[in-house]
Amino acid sequence: MKKIKAGIIGGTHGMGKWFARLLKKQDCTVYVSGRKTKLQANDLARLCDVVVVAVPISATADIIRQVGPRLTKDQLFMDLTSLKKEPVKLMLQNSPADVIGCHPLFGPQLKDVSGQNVIVCPGRGKKWLAWLNGVFKKNKMAVWKATPEKHDKMMAVVQALNHLNTITLGMAISQMKITPAEINKFSTPIFRAKMDIIRKVFVESPALYVDIITGNPQIGKILGHYETVLKDIGAKIKSGNRIEPKETLEKAAGKLYGRKN
Ligand SMILES: NC(=O)c1ccc[n+]([C@@H]2O[C@H](COP(=O)([O-])OP(=O)(O)OC[C@H]3O[C@@H](n4cnc5c(N)ncnc54)[C@H](OP(=O)(O)O)[C@@H]3O)[C@@H](O)[C@H]2O)c1
Structure with missing residues (x-):
């Protein structure tokens, strides 16, 4: 299988940085963006198979509206936001890509994530859902499916x-x-x-x-x-x-x- 390219918007710090580390461990090629990085959110949308939104809650809606329309139906659009109803709705409305809402229930400072809960809210498509579940399960996390509501x-x-x-x-x-x-x-x-x-x-x-x-x-x-x-x-x-x-x-x-x- 070809190496998956993942782009994490907000991957320079916090949860985005944690997720970047996790995906590198899964042999993905990982690109990150922040407000001052050379690669910006739109570059990640163009380059990557998987595009992850991990910016502060207050910036999430704008980033989704900006990046969503640049994606195609073959890509995965996902987020790590601590709230799910609004981001999942916006990802579905603003993009033709597969969509998954995700919320890891711990902070980025946690060293060992085995046994920790992660909520997954399937939005659109099945292919990437199996991949993401696999990533979490390989790291022994407890994956729970739920609606955003x-x-x-x-x-x-x-x-x-x-x-x-x-x-x-x-x-x-x-x-x-x-x-x-x-x-x-x-x-x-x-x-x-x-x-x-x-x-x-x-x-x-x-x-x-x-x-x-x-x-x-x-x-x-x-x-x-x-x-x-x-x-x-x-x-x-x-x-x-x-x-x-x-x-x-x-x-x-x-x-x-x-x-x-
Ligand atoms: N922290 C937690 O315990 C935790 C747990 C689960 C989920 N979450 C969720 O994870 C998301 C990020 O939270 P966090 O605590 O990881 O935040 P954080 O530590 O402040 O990191 C935010 C990231 O977003 C980037 N960023 C900030 N404003 C931006 C903007 N306007 N445009 C593009 N990038 C921007 C920052 O990059 P630069 O500073 O380099 O610009 C940084 O990489 C939130 O949705 C939060 O609800 C957090």
């Missing part, structure tokens, strides 16, 4: 609600005028791990986390649940009565784990 619904919990919770915790601590160094001396292992996550969200990639939360189609619903729960449990705690909050937790445990109260 199902993916975004689950990410509303795994990412939007989860990161919203981290942001709320970080913001509350920041209002209390206690430094992380001071907190560290009093921290349990679990709290130290939480402080590490707060640092990652607030310092390393605030734009990525804000995009993941604000871009999720389910965010209104998630915020509604979050506000209702906080208001309800807050009122019960403030009342000074310890039975009611305990019963609330037990009732939720029943819903989560099917435990009888």
Whole structure:
């Protein structure tokens, strides 16, 4: 079989760079582009069999609209975006190529990806789907097929609600005028791990986390649940009565784990 040429738009850093390494290991010829590289997104569209969009969420739609019409039906157009409904819809609308939405559920710093989840949203065509599944399976990753809608619904919990919770915790601590160094001396292992996550969200990639939360189609619903729960449990705690909050937790445990109260 002829050597596959893959072009990663946004392959100079982060997830794109991670994917470039993975494809090189599979014996693909890999080209990458960033904002300042000699080869640009349109060059990759012309040169490559597989074109991957791995730019920040805020730049994804424009890149898809720019590159999509330059592809032919023999090529694969895919992305690594943390949200799937909008990018998959745009790839299908703007290109005749085969289309796959993909979301690896880990960050680029992870050394060993074996056993890690990756979501694949088939958009158009079968040939490239088998190839991509093969690439992930060879690296012992757990590949799950989902519609873009199902993916975004689950990410509303795994990412939007989860990161919203981290942001709320970080913001509350920041209002209390206690430094992380001071907190560290009093921290349990679990709290130290939480402080590490707060640092990652607030310092390393605030734009990525804000995009993941604000871009999720389910965010209104998630915020509604979050506000209702906080208001309800807050009122019960403030009342000074310890039975009611305990019963609330037990009732939720029943819903989560099917435990009888
Ligand atoms: N980071 C994660 O944990 C993670 C996990 C799963 C999925 N994702 C998804 O992966 C995608 C990239 O995120 P990331 O965290 O890897 O971002 P990143 O580290 O900031 O890397 C973004 C890449 O895109 C390039 N880029 C930025 N703006 C561009 C533009 N306007 N046009 C063309 N290229 C541009 C950058 O190149 P230059 O800086 O060289 O210009 C860089 O190579 C996002 O869709 C994100 O949702 C991220």
